[in-house]
Amino acid sequence: MVAVVGVAGTLLAPLLAQRSTARAQRAEFERQQQAAQCQWDREQQRAERAARLACYIATNAAYRRYRVQLMNHLWHVRRGEVTEAVKDELETARQEHHTAFAEAQMIASAVVLDQLDDVAKALSEGYRKTKSLEEGNPDPEGGSFEEIGEYLQEIWDCWKEMRTAMRLDLGVNNSPVSPPSN
Structure with missing residues (x-):
């Protein structure tokens, strides 16, 4: 029995x-696969x-x-100095905005995209109002130079919300910088 x-x-x-x-090798292989997947x-x-x-930087700059x-163009309209060069500058900025917005639509988070949509709509309305004033057909309400100027200033607040959403999406701390304590 002992011999058997x-x-x-x-x-x-x-x-x-x-x-x-084989079991140890399989476990090691699985650990390596898991480490490679994590990496x-x-x-x-x-x-x-x-x-x-990169997208948010380009979009922010374009907006x-x-x-x-738009603000520069509005001033040229007020002074009656709208030239082809002035129109071209506005159109170039507008096209850059559209291009940046299109890229952002493919990359941005839903929260950021909501903010981008709001600012894009506001800019589009500012463009429409400015062009209507330029053509001599200002809106009856909100179509004067001063009102359009105020409207374009208000877009700044929307832009700040958009920027905050971008920073949060990137994980950047949005708290105010406090002075160093002594």
Whole structure:
């Protein structure tokens, strides 16, 4: 009996060792796969954040430039100095805004996109009002130079909300900077 157990142990030992080694190798392979997946996920998150950051920077700049050009154009309208160059500057800023907005629609989070939509609508309305004034057909309400100027200033507050939403989406702290304590 002892001899049978001894022979069986001798014959089974390599088989059990092989199974144990295979199990250990499988566990190590799974750990490596999990580590590789985690690394890939981190790289994807970094790449997505970098793409959003670049998009938000371009969008922010395009929206600001468009608003500034609308204000400049309004001043040219008031002074009666609207030239082709002035019209081209506004149109270029408008097209850059549309391009940045189109890119943002593919990348931005839903919260940021809601803010972008609000500001885009406000800018579009500002453009319409300014062009109506330029053409000599101002809106009966809110169509004067002063009213349009105020409207374009109010867009600044919408822009601040848009910027805050972008910063939150990127994980940037939006709390005010406090002075260092002594």
